[in-house]
Structure formats: structure tokens, C-alpha cells
Amino acid sequence: MTSSTPDSSGGRTTTTPTGSLQGNSRRGDRLFFVASAGSGILLLVIMAAIAGFLLYRSGIALSKDQTNFFTTFEWDPDNILKPSFGIAVLTFGTIVSGCIAMVLAVPLAIAIALFISHYAPRKIAQPFAYLVDLLAAVPSIVYGLWGALFLVPHLAGLTSWMNTYLGWTYIFRTTHQGAPARNLFTTGILLAIMILPIITAVSREVFRQVPRSHEEAALALGATRWEMIRTAVLPFGRPGVISASMLGLGRALGETMAVAIVLSSSNVLSLHLLDAGGGTFAQNIALKYSEAGPAGKDALMASGLVLFVITLLVNGGARLIIARRKEYSGANA
């Protein structure tokens, strides 16, 4: 750390020999400090402005809403006679698709991370790690295109199979046989595939940082590889894996274009996950935006604010969990 120099103004550099030099460096130091601290403050201002502007617009929108914002299914803010809109369907769709994505992606991601860090032969592990990193960079619109034109037709078989054999669970029963699988379940699968690379990348880094001595101690006591992983690697990596998962969840919740392409939207709230329909916050904004009037735009801002708050809570929670272990935060992954 730079403990040898004063931190606040930076101007009191006692080592400078002459008065003129000191004045010059003091001005430079102050300028540089103001610029860099100013950038940091600008960041805070931006965050505050995002919250502030969305709150302001949402206030306008909600004062016009004739129905309960949290329980209404319809989205009709531009109706002059009776503007009514609500986020019930959107909240349900966002949470359900996010949950499906997490249930599928987290175990898989942990397994892949373990594969790269502990199971794979070194020759496979390194290129595969690169591949995962590259896949984290594939734009979401491309995932969406692939999801709609490749995944949806290929899931038709699985959908009908689940309807036949798992239909008794109610949630896996379809009422529209043979319709394209543009439903919340498919959306969840696609989101899982999309967040798999980021969760894997962060978890892998955590597993790599497990102290070698812990692993060797476990092995020396006669543990099998799995017992070593269970007793040494997983407990050490737990906070990192949790935060990686929550980062992934944050991305899944805010994902826009892939969902907009794959999910056919409707204002129906159905527990039949294999039935087409439903919606998510981000998808709703992207789809309704182009035809929205002034009131419609304000209403979309209100739903955007809810999404903002949800992702803020999820991300903030993830950060707090690993507050002590900054190096895993994965923001640069």
C-alpha cells in the first residue's frame, strides 16, 4: 500500500526540495485527485440518477394507473378512458424462468468447474476453460436466435414426453398439444445455457484457489477424490459459488432479447409451464416499447424500476456474501 504518502489531498509531498516544484506538484496532485475522485463520485451520481429518474417517471405512471399495479394482469397504459397495467404476470414469469435457469445451471456449472479444476486432464482443461470464457462473450441476441430457430423445434419432443409422463404434476401439463415450445420452460433452459459460462468461470476461479495443503491433507488421510472435494474444496468455495450463482441469477433476470425472441408473450398467468405465454419484465419493455405512447413509456419505466430494484437486491446480496473475498467477484469475467 502507498502508506508513505498522505492520501487526502496528496499535496504535502514533503520530499520535494524546492518551493516552486512543490507548488507545481501540489497543483498537479490536487488536479489528479479531483479528477479521479470526481470519476468515482460521477459513478455514484449515475446510480442515483438511474434510481431517481425511474422513480420520478414511475410516480407519474402510477398516479394514472386505475388498477392495482402489483396484482393486475393486463398491460394497457395507453388506454385513455381507463389506463390499467400491472406487473403480476411479469413478476411471475421473471421469477419462474429465473428459478428454472438456476435449478438447471448451478449444479451443471459446479460440475463443469470441478471438471476443469480437478477432474480433467490438463491438456483438455486449459482449452476448455478458454472455450467457456469465449462463450460467456457470445451476445444474447445470438443465443436468442439460436434458441428460437434451433432449440424450440428440438424441444418439441421433450415437451410432449414431459406432458405424457410428468403431466400429473400439473405444472408440466400442456393444454395446447403440438404448439411450438415458446414457453417459460424453454425460456428457463435457454437462460440456463446463457448463464452457465459466467457461473462456471467464477466458480472455477474459486476452486482453483483452494489451498493445495487442504487437498493434500484430505488425500493423505485416505479420502477418495470425491471425499477430498466434499471436505476440502466445496466448503472453501461455497461463498464464491453462491455469489457466482447470484451473479448469474442477476443476468438471467435482466436478460432481454433472448427472452423476447423465444417466449411468446401474453398477459396470462399460468402454472402450466409448458404452455406458451407469460412474460418477463425486460421482455415486456422491449416488446411494448415501440408502440408505447407517453403514458405507456412511463408505465414501462415503472416496471423497469421494479426490475432494477430486484437485480439490485440480488447483486447487492451476492456482493455482501463475498465481501471478504473480493477477488472472486467476477465483475471482470
Place this chain on the structure above:
Amino acid sequence: MTTATSVTDHVPLPQLHRRLTTARLPRWAPAATAVLAIALGCAIGAGAGLQSHLQWGLIAALLFVVISYGSSAKVEGRRQARDQLATSLVWVAFILAVVPLVSLIFYTIQQGAAVVNGDFLSHSMRGVYSSGPGGGIYHALLGTIQQVGLATLMAAPIGLLTAVYLVEYGRGRLAKVVTFFVDVMTGVPSIVAGLFILSLWILALGFQYSGFAGSLALAILMIPVVVRSTEEMLKLVPNELREASYALGVPKWKTILRIVIPTAIGGIATGVMLAVARITGETAPVLMLVFVSDSINSNPFQGPQMDLPIYIWQQYAQVNNSFGYARAWGAALVLIAFVMGLNLIARGIARWRSPKSGH
């Protein structure tokens, strides 16, 4: 370790345990199990008349897990069997995950390569009948490069300076708050950034839709990524360098500009390029702020523009139009190539010039 059993068999101590190690499966057992499982999976799949090869694969994977667990439990005992189960599950998960990811890449290349050629890259969609053949992505490519370039010009200095503040000056409450909000900002959904710029720039300040409005939103998404990666790199700069500089009487700002940043420049460049790669594929904010144009608009400050992600979206949105789909795949291939190229270059730089205590 099958030899151990035969060796110990000759030891004439019948009252003791006859073997020093428990029985193990031979080394080729997992491979044999895999072959067996795949063969059985294909047989069952073909026998039951299942259409999708994916289902064959899933059956084979399930059989592999069951057989390897069963055989290990029978020969080696319960603890070894559990270990075997974990190993086979990890391998199956790996293969299961590779399938969609590799399929995505190959499908895009296969579909896109048929479309991408010189004409496609050098023509716009102006005057092209949208459900007919022809047209290209030149206007979108130009828009993408301009918008991303402007966003980088805004985000890179701010991000760099913030990181300098956090590493070189940051102590006390403000630094903690900034660090926390940088992390939180990483998770701001792109569509929320778009809504914010919409309400600020267009609704409140009264500017028109333009490429610049889009790049403002992209800059918001980019800043936290730049801050985080730059911060990591600045932390890697050895403190001895700073101390040596201070000892020579160099003021702090000059130390940062001449010593700290040049030492970390490779890593900083990598971080910025990864951030660029990430925002290049962002569709949502640009869709709201840039609008859509079929013609070439080389002025990002005025009038609607186009960019690659929106182009894909627009071409896809003409439902069941094979020419539109083909153009969408072509643009997707160009976009992926662009993003992955940036990634590879960034990693190359990282390897070439990272601080010594780095990776």
C-alpha cells in the same frame, strides 16, 4: 493394482488379511463402460424408435452413470463407488454442457457462412425488399463501430480514473461506497440503462434518437467492467515501484501517470477490450435509443442508426421469412466473429504484457 492380490496370495499367513489393498477395477474400466453405455443407448434408442439423437445420448449417459456405479460398488466397495459416481456425473455434466454450447457455435457458423460475402458486408438494406434476397449489413456494422467507439471514449477514461482513485487514493467511506456501487452497477440490466437514458436524454432533455444516445447507455454498462478489471491490474503493480518513485521526489500524480499506469497498461487494455466485446452485443438499450434505419447513416449524433444486434432482431422479426433468417444468421456470424476476435486479442495482450506478479 490387480497384481497386488496375486502377490499377497503367496504369503503363507492365512490368519491375517490376505490382501493389502481392496480390489480395484482395471484402468480401462471407465472407457469400457462408456463404450458399453453408448452401444446400449443406441440399441435402446433405435429399438424404441426414438426420433431425437439427443434422447439416445441421454439414455447412454444415464446408463454410463448407473453401470459405473454398479460395477464399482460390486468390486470396490461403497466409498469407491461414490467416488466413481461423482466422477462419472462430472464427466456427464461436462459433455451435457458442451453439446448446446458447441451446437450454438457450429449452427451459427453453418448458417452464417452461406450468407456472408463481400456484397453482404458492403451493402445496406436501403431499397431492398425485406422479404426478398440481397441486402447487407454495412449500415449496421458502421453503426456498431461508431456507437461502441463513442461509448468506449466515454467509459474508458471515467473507468480508468475511478480505478486509480480506488487503488491509489481510496481509503475511508467514499472508497467503500464507490467499490460497492461499482459491483452493483455491474448487474444493472441493459434495458434499465436504456430506460434511464431514454428518460434523461430524450424525454427530459429533449434530444432526438441517435447513435450517441445509444452509446451513452452502452457507456453506463461499460464503466463498471472497466473499473473492476483496471482495479485488479493496478493492484498487481508492485509497491516497490511506487516507493522508489516517491523516494526520488516524484509527485504522486506523476508516479501514477508515468510508473503505475504504464506498468499495468497491458492488463488495462485487456480489460477495456473485454468490456468492448461485452457491450458490442447489447441490443436492448440500443433498440430503444438508436431506432432503426435501413440506410447508411454515418453521423452518430443525428438521426436513427442501425447496429448489428438490432439488425439481427429486425431480420428475425419478419416471421417465417427465410431470406430474413439468412441475413440474421449472417449478421450473427459477423457479430460473434467480431466479439471473439476482440476476446482473443485481449487475451493475447494479457499474456504478452501482464505485470510480473500476474498470471
